[in-house]
């Protein structure tokens with residue numbers, strides 16, 4: 001199954017680093033290790049700079065809003081606005097004029113005014129110049145920094161869930177019923193979920209007997225091995241890679257409750273794809289939460305990507321309409337759509353998301369290519385309950401699990417897979433722009449349990 005391969009790989013790497021450090025202490029040359037360490041710290045510094053820069057960008061926001069309104073429609077080539085020459089961030093701003101983005105699908109055509117696919121409402125399009133790419137866009141995620149990110153981001157869970165399991169195993173005397181009762185409690189308290197905890201404990205009863213595991217190390221290895229096996233099993237048909245359009249723009253919609261980290265995730269993901277040379281457009285379709293558009297706009301400036309915004313409390317579908325038209329006409333590779341996270345009224349949420357999806361599908365038949373649900377890992381069972389509601393409201397295709405660095409109970413990844421059957425595609429391991437990582441189950445297991453598993 002290869003679980004212990006990653007532990008072996010990391011051990012080999014650590015051993016070789018240790019060897020190099022020793023050699024360095026003894027005065028011999030050590031180029032590779034020191035280089036990788038400094039490149040890692042350079043990325044860290046860049047990210048810190050970005051954090052600092054972001055406040056400056058926020059302050060420059062009013063300036064951008066003072067740009068005169070234009071009547072140039074989005075559908076035409078963007079009209080140039082004479083923005084300050086030294087403003088490297090915002091080169092063009094186009095204001096389009098129609099009122100509602102009607103979204104007359106064939107099914108609805110009787111009840112709706114015929115569609116006029118002219119530019120939508122008061123949406124604004126802000127475009128970034130190449131020079132505006134000021135921070136963090138050249139980050140590439142190599143294997144080593146991925147491992148380091150998981151290592152740092154999961155520290156809290158490792159010293160929470162991992163260490164508790166470690167203590168539990170250090171103190172057990174017999175693998176008896178009490179042992180399994182206590183293990184179930186520990187797993188549930190670590191957000192693994194009730195069903196998963198029961199399943200795990202049932203299977204462990206058999207496995208421990210089968211492998212005749214008695215020592216702490218044997219039992220520990222069996223538990224972790226079984227966790228990974230059940231995790232793999234629960235998601236064998238899941239695809240954790242993002243689904244990209246075969247041609248034309250890839251549209252990724254983000255849903256989730258306020259505060260889960262949607263805006264931050266979009267900002268981080270836009271930086272990541274821009275750094276890979278993709279042409280990225282953001283649609284600020286969360287027009288209901290005060291400040292949501294401005295927050296996304298700050299990310300657009302930081303990342304040096306274009307954004308389509310609408311007025312506060314305006315129709316979010318109008319923004320989506322403008323954005324998808326623009327993405328198509330101007331050959332964007334990726335369109336990220338931020339949506340409002342109102343769960344108070346499931347029917348409204350469902351209608352709102354369905355309306356946006358209809359607009360997208362009408363413009364690009366296989367869009368949206370992904371509907372990513374952003375969940376806050378620190379909210380445990382609540383996050384799972386929210387996920388169930390969103391799943392009932394729209395076709396969610398994957399999860400972005402944010403703030404994993406902020407929870408001491410990383411078991412939620414197992415619960416998501418077992419209860420929701422949705423792939424975790426990305427994880428947030430910190431607040432910095434490069435702390436968003438593609439989900440890697442092996443790195444996750446290693447980051448959580450590296451102190452428990454011993455390999456030769």
Ligand SMILES: Nc1nc2c(ncn2[C@@H]2O[C@H](COP(=O)(O)OP(=O)(O)OP(=O)(O)O)[C@@H](O)[C@H]2O)c(=O)[nH]1
Nearest residue numbers: 257258259260261262263264402403428429430431
């Ligand atoms: N530590 C940590 N903080 C995060 C992560 N993702 C987001 N955050 C923080 O969580 C807070 C809320 O995230 P936002 O993106 O602002 O979420 P929001 O705008 O309140 O709500 P939505 O965008 O509607 O989800 C911000 O302070 C983010 O910096 C993460 O992976 N780790």
